[in-house]
Amino acid sequence: MFAVVLDVSDFLIIGLVIIVAASSLSVYLKPRERSRLSRIEAKLDLLLKHAGLTFDPKAGVPAGVMEALERGNKIEAIKLYREATGVGLAEAKAFVEDLPASPKA
Numbered sequence: 001m002f003a004v005v006l007d008v009s010d011f012l013i014i015g016l017v018i019i020v021a022a023s024s025l026s027v028y029l030k031p032r033e034r035s036r037l038s039r040i041e042a043k044l045d046l047l048l049k050h051a052g053l054t055f056d057p058k059a060g061v062p063a064g065v066m067e068a069l070e071r072g073n074k075i076e077a078i079k080l081y082r083e084a085t086g087v088g089l090a091e092a093k094a095f096v097e098d099l100p101a102s103p104k105a
Contacts, residue, residue, distance in 0.1 A: 057098075057099065061081075061099065062080065062081060062084035062085065064077075064080045064084075065080050065084070065096065074096060074097075078092045078096045079092075081095060081096055
């Protein structure tokens with residue numbers, strides 16, 4: 001009965017609306033993902049304890065990164081990690097910030 005012809009711009013607008021709607025829904029899923037990750041970490045901790053193993057997060061850290069952190073030079077630690085692994089700045093920064101801090105004497 002009614003024939004509708006859509007232009008390319010109409011498809012772009014529809015696509016943009018779908019993307020915005022999908023990204024706004026992802027905000028509601030984040031707490032659920034954090035909860036799931038927390039449960040997985042707890043299970044992993046139990047498995048390691050049962051197996052008599054310990055996890056050392058500093059074991060796989062390239063040489064020099066921990067020394068730079070212990071000196072309080074986070075920027076140098078990020079730079080050294082990037083050079084050793086070839087990862088991007090954001091990933092290196094996240095890795096270095098997630099390393100447990102050593103207590104200063």
